[in-house]
Amino acid sequence: METQFSNVERAEVLTAALPYIKKYNGKIVVIKYGGNAMVNEQLKQQVMEDITLLWLIGVKVVLVHGGGPEISETMARLGKKAEFVNGLRVTDKETVDIVQMVLAGKINKTLVNLIQMKGGHAVGLSGIDGGIIEATMKNEALGYVGEITKIRPQPITDLLEKNYIPVISTVASDRQGNTYNINGDTAAAYIAGALGAERLIMMTDIAGILRDKDDPSTLIPHITVEEAKELYASGVISGGMIPKVDCCIEALEHGVDNVVIMDGRVPHSILMELLTDEGAGTMVMKG
Numbered sequence: 001m002e003t004q005f006s007n008v009e010r011a012e013v014l015t016a017a018l019p020y021i022k023k024y025n026g027k028i029v030v031i032k033y034g035g036n037a038m039v040n041e042q043l044k045q046q047v048m049e050d051i052t053l054l055w056l057i058g059v060k061v062v063l064v065h066g067g068g069p070e071i072s073e074t075m076a077r078l079g080k081k082a083e084f085v086n087g088l089r090v091t092d093k094e095t096v097d098i099v100q101m102v103l104a105g106k107i108n109k110t111l112v113n114l115i116q117m118k119g120g121h122a123v124g125l126s127g128i129d130g131g132i133i134e135a136t137m138k139n140e141a142l143g144y145v146g147e148i149t150k151i152r153p154q155p156i157t158d159l160l161e162k163n164y165i166p167v168i169s170t171v172a173s174d175r176q177g178n179t180y181n182i183n184g185d186t187a188a189a190y191i192a193g194a195l196g197a198e199r200l201i202m203m204t205d206i207a208g209i210l211r212d213k214d215d216p217s218t219l220i221p222h223i224t225v226e227e228a229k230e231l232y233a234s235g236v237i238s239g240g241m242i243p244k245v246d247c248c249i250e251a252l253e254h255g256v257d258n259v260v261i262m263d264g265r266v267p268h269s270i271l272m273e274l275l276t277d278e279g280a281g282t283m284v285m286k287g
Contacts, residue, residue: 017275024274025058027198028160030256032188033111034066035205037264044114047203050270051165052120059274060160063115063122063167064191066184067107074102087243088138088145091181096144096171099181103169104128111167122165128179130155133172133187135180146172146180148187151194185247193254200251201273202244203264208282209245211236221279224287225249248284259284 005013031051037043054061071089072082075098083090091099104126115122127133132155135146159166170187172180185202192200209231211218223231228245231237237245248259262269262281273280 020275021057024054024198026060028060028062028192028195029054029274030062030064030188030192030195030197030200031270032064032066032185032200032202033264034068034184035203035264037203037205038065038067038107039069040265043265043267046267047264047270048111048114048118048120050268052115052118053271054274055120055165061165062156062160062191062195062197063111063165064184064188065103065107065111065167065169067103067169070107071099071102074098085142087240088142088183089181090141091143091145093144096179096181100126100171100179104171108167108169115165115167120165121163122167123159124167124169125155125159126169127172127182127187131173132156132168133170133182133190134174135172135182136174137178137180144178144180146174146182148172148182148190149174151190153191153194156191156195183243183247185244186250189247189251189256189259190254192251192256192259197256199274200248200256200259201270202248202259202261203269204244204261205263205265206241207263208261208280209237209241213238220282222283222285224285225252226287228284245284252284252286258286 037047051061075082108124112122112124131152134150136149138145138147156166170182170184172182207216207219209220244261251259260273260281260283262273269280272278
């Protein structure tokens with residue numbers, strides 16, 4: 001059942017958000033978007049609404065997206081089996097073409113279109129455009145999986161200055177013209193660092209960093225890099241959370257002020273994080 005708010009309550013909500021609107025007005029916030037928030041159509045609509053709202057109140061939003069499930073689905077339709085080694089997709093020449101087609105083509109333009117339907121102004125880019133992400137082969141066994149060697153943020157900053165929302169798919173190239181598939185979290189960390197972003201928000205399929213992975217009430221709201229390293233050692237941060245937290249630390253080392261790992265399955269979690277006292281997920285800070 002939809003909650004009915006009185007006009008007074010609406011006004012109070014807006015005035016409570018005012019300090020946060022002032023804080024983020026004119027600041028760069030990079031949002032890494034993927035996982036279930038991307039697959040669920042209703043959540044996708046809400047995320048695009050949140051991004052458009054932030055843009056309308058003067059936040060310089062940069063959206064970096066993945067699309068793993070859709071790549072796997074397209075590969076299956078084309079009769080190719082997805083293979084993974086340590087969470088990274090084994091990417092031969094044919095697979096990298098599929099990755100480029102799905103990420104830089106279908107998903108990227110769908111997100112641009114959705115933002116524009118919500119009233120925002122967006123432009124889709126891939127890491128290849130303007131040489132934004134330069135990469136080299138990470139490991140021959142993985143094929144065309146890229147390791148980032150350089151970020152050129154100029155095309156992104158040009159769009160931000162012209163008041164567009166850059167929507168970036170994480171494919172890259174090298175100087176020989178080879179195309180590479182780049183891990184979306186890693187790309188978001190490097191891009192946020194190169195832009196000197198105020199904040200990087202990593203949308204995931206879990207509430208954040210949990211002391212007990214099976215108990216959402218054990219969410220750790222704030223954590224420093226030192227504390228994160230202790231949680232690695234004690235096994236609290238394990239499995240798929242390790243590369244996520246590694247990317248957070250990488251972003252901080254590249255100059256991002258703070259990084260939040262949050263549950264993208266929670267409606268309007270981006271707004272809760274940026275415009276309320278509560279916040280959402282786990283904030284990783286330098287110290």
